[in-house]
Amino acid sequence: MNKYTSGLPEEDILPTLRALYSSHGFIRYRMSKFEEYGLYSGNRDFLGGGDIITFSDFGGRLMALRPDVTLSIAKGVRECDLPAAVYYCENVYRRAKGTRDVKELLQTGLEYIGRTDDNITSQVIYLAYKSLAALSECFVLDISHMGFISAVFSECGIDEGLSRELLSCIGEKNSHRLYGLCSENGLSDTVRDRLMTLISVSGHAPEVFGKIKHLCAGEASAAAYNELVSVYGKLEKLSASENIRIDFSVINDMSYYNGVIFDGFIKGIPHRVLSGGSYGSLLKKLGKNADAIGFAVQLGEYGEYAKERREYDFDLFIAYTESTPDGEIAKAVLDAESKGLTYRTGHESECNVRCREIIRLK
Amino acid sequence: MNTDTGYINIALPKGRLGEKAYALLKKAGLSCPELESESRKLIFTDDGSKVRYFWVKPSDVPVYVERGAADIGIAGKDILLENSSDVYELLDLGIGKCKMAVAAPSGFIDDSSRTLRVATKFPAIASGYYSHMGRNIDIVKLHGSIEIAPLLGLSDVIVDIVETGTTLRENGLCVFGDIVPISARLIANKSSYKFRHERIDALCERLKTDLR
Numbered sequence: 001m002n003k004y005t006s007g008l009p010e011e012d013i014l015p016t017l018r019a020l021y022s023s024h025g026f027i028r029y030r031m032s033k034f035e036e037y038g039l040y041s042g043n044r045d046f047l048g049g050g051d052i053i054t055f056s057d058f059g060g061r062l063m064a065l066r067p068d069v070t071l072s073i074a075k076g077v078r079e080c081d082l083p084a085a086v087y088y089c090e091n092v093y094r095r096a097k098g099t100r101d102v103k104e105l106l107q108t109g110l111e112y113i114g115r116t117d118d119n120i121t122s123q124v125i126y127l128a129y130k131s132l133a134a135l136s137e138c139f140v141l142d143i144s145h146m147g148f149i150s151a152v153f154s155e156c157g158i159d160e161g162l163s164r165e166l167l168s169c170i171g172e173k174n175s176h177r178l179y180g181l182c183s184e185n186g187l188s189d190t191v192r193d194r195l196m197t198l199i200s201v202s203g204h205a206p207e208v209f210g211k212i213k214h215l216c217a218g219e220a221s222a223a224a225y226n227e228l229v230s231v232y233g234k235l236e237k238l239s240a241s242e243n244i245r246i247d248f249s250v251i252n253d254m255s256y257y258n259g260v261i262f263d264g265f266i267k268g269i270p271h272r273v274l275s276g277g278s279y280g281s282l283l284k285k286l287g288k289n290a291d292a293i294g295f296a297v298q299l300g301e302y303g304e305y306a307k308e309r310r311e312y313d314f315d316l317f318i319a320y321t322e323s324t325p326d327g328e329i330a331k332a333v334l335d336a337e338s339k340g341l342t343y344r345t346g347h348e349s350e351c352n353v354r355c356r357e358i359i360r361l362k
Numbered sequence: 363m364n365t366d367t368g369y370i371n372i373a374l375p376k377g378r379l380g381e382k383a384y385a386l387l388k389k390a391g392l393s394c395p396e397l398e399s400e401s402r403k404l405i406f407t408d409d410g411s412k413v414r415y416f417w418v419k420p421s422d423v424p425v426y427v428e429r430g431a432a433d434i435g436i437a438g439k440d441i442l443l444e445n446s447s448d449v450y451e452l453l454d455l456g457i458g459k460c461k462m463a464v465a466a467p468s469g470f471i472d473d474s475s476r477t478l479r480v481a482t483k484f485p486a487i488a489s490g491y492y493s494h495m496g497r498n499i500d501i502v503k504l505h506g507s508i509e510i511a512p513l514l515g516l517s518d519v520i521v522d523i524v525e526t527g528t529t530l531r532e533n534g535l536c537v538f539g540d541i542v543p544i545s546a547r548l549i550a551n552k553s554s555y556k557f558r559h560e561r562i563d564a565l566c567e568r569l570k571t572d573l574r
Contacts, residue, residue, distance in 0.1 A: 098425075140557065172449075172450055172451045174452075245556075265553045265556045265557075268430075269430070270553050270554070271552075272553065
């Protein structure tokens with residue numbers, strides 16, 4: 001059993017997640033590997049920056065190898081087809097950090113596009129929770145709220161430029177830099193303490209809710225707070241709250257993400273394996289009158305760290321010579337199959353794999 | 363109750379900064395006598411403190427932490443800014459203090475009608491600084507002895523770390539603008555933090571108390 005998982009072998013993860021999403025009303029969405037570059041160039045901030053691999057097609061259009069799936073789905077969905085509840089399993093293409101290499105990464109996830117409410121939001125987060133549980137017993141799903149953070153900034157009278165810097169500090173849990181920014185910009189001690197709460201407070205939701213309620217100084221922050229409390233309450237009723245924490249260091253671009261956002265981590269894997277959130281603002285930028293929420297699971301990331309280190313490649317190497325009768329080879333093969341053993345056949349001198357046992361046929 | 367009984371892995375930068383950082387961590391309860399002995403080993407373990415230290419090249423500390431080989435590490439702010447590492451920056455240790463600055467030969471006058479040639483080991487920091495000013499620059503990436511670049515006509519100015527300013531003065535350069543203060547920071551892998559935050563937070567509180 002893989003020490004990172006709940007017992008599911010790596011090759012069963014994808015079918016399990018597909019079954020999970022389809023059983024909860026999501027339909028498989030298939031797409032091309034390529035998109036017109038214009039879709040990404042106009043929404044670089046949504047992609048979090050990074051290089052995009054481009055090429056010209058035979059018609060002269062500048063195309064891109066898809067670095068993201070959500071943008072393609074958001075662009076492709078028609079308002080007459082809403083609500084759209086789709087899941088996908090696709091490769092995305094990104095530049096490996098610090099190198100010139102291009103990585104092909106397997107990603108699965110789902111998107112709900114249409115009118116959303118606390119029930120829809122909690123259903124999507126529930127499926128994110130179940131996705132992590134399928135990958136490992138030791139996981140954490142951190143939930144934050146971009147609407148709450150931006151409302152706190154706004155209600156403290158902080159402008160857009162300073163908001164971006166403060167958001168970066170919160171994302172890094174960089175309290176000393178946040179303290180410095182408050183001082184440099186003449187923010188009052190009261191405002192500074194309110195902002196510091198967003199860094200210092202994290203943990204189990206009921207405890208955090210009590211500690212952040214005082215930050216609700218206006219309608220917008222109160223509405224976001226109430227949404228968080230309501231969504232968590234619904235997750236509790238679904239028995240999907242044990243591994244959930246509230247942590248405002250989960251951040252994203254305020255111009256695209258306007259509501260609940262979340263990141264999933266698995267013990268032993270150094271990067272987040274799941275990320276998602278409400279991105280209604282992206283839909284509006286694409287000219288669509290709809291809300292949206294979804295998440296992506298980085299199966300490539302999971303697979304790299306979850307691979308078992310095996311002592312051998314096959315159970316048996318069935319070694320034969322030119323004089324070995326065909327019947328002996330067939331007998332050995334059938335015997336291995338009947339015992340459920342993996343095997344390779346060949347001349348012993350050509351055995352270049354690790355096997356638990358070599359069977360030498362005369 | 364803290365149930366984290368595993369070893370905490372800490373990446374220390376080789377050199378003076380790492381030794382100062384270890385002294386702070388030792389005072390905070392994470393001593394490792396093996397590390398204090400004269401040895402060419404790079405990995406040290408202490409079963410009592412449940413800690414594993416390793417010496418790494420200073421510029422590699424964020425890599426070890428970001429990729430999870432270390433739970434926490436000590437890295438200069440210059441390296442964090444240059445590499446945009448995806449880590450938590452939990453504490454300013456207040457050691458290794460210096461600054462990133464623009465320096466040039468004494469008497470240098472910037473001609474804004476020309477592209478400014480900037481020699482530096484920190485191209486991302488230099489680009490970010492000048493893009494904020496809307497200044498067009500040509501980055502000359504070097505790996506050492508940056509101070510001689512403008513003296514040999516390779517660049518107009520340099521962007522480099524300045525501590526006392528002695529090296530600049532001895533090479534006929536002076537500071538023309540401060541970019542950002544630099545010091546050593548305690549950084550943490552985000553995933554490690556999620557599962558070990560009680561222990562890491564306790565260490566931060568202890569360090570903050572000792573630093574006051």
